[in-house]
Amino acid sequence: MSVTELIETGRRLDRAGISPGSSGNLSVRTSDRILMSGTGTSLGHLAEEDIAVLDLEGRWLSGARPSKEVPLHAAMYAREPGHRAVVHLHSPQSVAVACLEPWSELSAVPPITPYFLMRVGQTPLIPFVPPGSPLMGDAVLAAPGRFRAALLANHGQVTAGADLAAAADAAVELEEACRITLLTDGRARRLLDPETAAGLAAAWGTHWDDAGAPREAPAGTSSR
Template identity: 65%
Template sequence: MSALEDLIAAGRALVDAGLSPGTSGNVSVRDGDRLLMSGTGTRLGALTPEDIAVLTLAGEIVGGARPSKEVPLHVAMYARNPEHRAVVHVHSPSTVAVSCLEPWAPHSAVPPLTPYSLMRVGQVPLLDFVPPGDPAMGALITDCPVPFRAALLANHGAVVSAAEAAAAVDSTIELEEACRITLLTDGRQRRLIAPERVAEITARWGTPWTATASVS
C-alpha cells in the first residue's frame, strides 16, 4: 500500500479498536521527505485523501488539509526515532487514566506485568503536562533522558512510533491493554516480571528498557 493508504488504514484500525472516539487522536506517516498527517477535526475511522495534511519533516505545511495542532508532537517523535515511519497519538481510556497517576518508576509509568507490552512497547515514560498543541511538547519528547518508542503525556494520553503504520497501531493497542492491566492491579500486591527476565525479553525483541532496581 502507499503511505496514504497506510495512514487511512491505521486510522480505521484505531477506531475499530475503540481507541479514538469522536474526532480525538491523530496519525501520521513519513513518506520520503514529507509527512502525511490526519487533518484537524477529522474522524480517524473515516479519513479520505482530502482529510490529509502534507508537511515537511520540520512540520511546515505544504498542502492538503489543515493539520492537527499536535504537529510538534509528531515531528519530535520522528526526530527522536528517525528509523520510524509512523506516529500515533490517542486519548484512549486506559492510557489517559494511567497518565493521571504517579508513574510506576522514573523510566516507565507502566510496570512490567506482561511479556507482551515488553515485546511490543518496552518502557513508557510519563512526560510532564503541557496543553495540547503546545510547542513545548516537542522539547519534552526530544529531551527525555531515557529511550522510548511510546510515552504517556500527563493527563492527556499516549504517543507511539513504529517502523510502519500497522506496527504503530498494534503497539498502541498493546499499550492500552498494558495500561488497563495496570489500573486493574493498582493498589494490590503485584507480581511483576523479574528484572532479569525483563532484560531478556526486551533484548530479544529490541525494545527499550532501562535497567533499575526492582520496584514494587
C-alpha cells in the first residue's frame, strides 16, 4: 500500500460526499510504518506532502504533522493483526446514528441489510471521548466483541480492513446502513434474523453476535 493509494482513496471518499470539509483521516500500516493523512488536510485534495510517517506505536517520524486521531488509528490496528488500513470519517448519516442510543451493546446499527453484514458487521458505539484525546484509543480497545467498524458517540465512524479498498468499502456501506437505519427508526421494521446475520458475517469474514440484542421482526415476516 502506498502514498498514491492514500491520495486516491481520499478523493474517492470525497466524491462520495462523506468527507465534509477538512474532516476525516486515513492511514495504512506497512511492515514497520504507518502512513497517515496530515492534520487539517482535505481528503479530496491530498498530496504527497500531506502524508505523515509514523512508527507502529504512532510516534511521528517524518512528513506532514499527523492527524490528532493517531490514538484512534493505533487502537484499531492493535485490536486485529489483519487490519492494514483505517478510515475515519464525520459522514453525516453515521454521525446522526452516533447521536442515538445504540441498537444493542455490541452494535449501534441493526442487521438491516445483507450488505452491511457482508462488508461491515457489528459496529459498536464507542462512548464519547473528545476528538484527538489519547483516551480514544483506550475506549476502542475496551469495547467488547470483535469488529472492523465502530461509531464514535456524537462524532463519526471508523472502519478498518485488510487494505484501503476494504476499509473504504466498509465506510461507504456503513454510511448507507446508517441512512437506512434512520429512515426506518421508530417504524415496525423487519431485520435479518440472527441465524442469517451470523451466517452472512461468517461467510464474508466480518463479525456478528446477537447476544443481548433487542428483538425485532425478522425480514420476510409480518411486523404487525
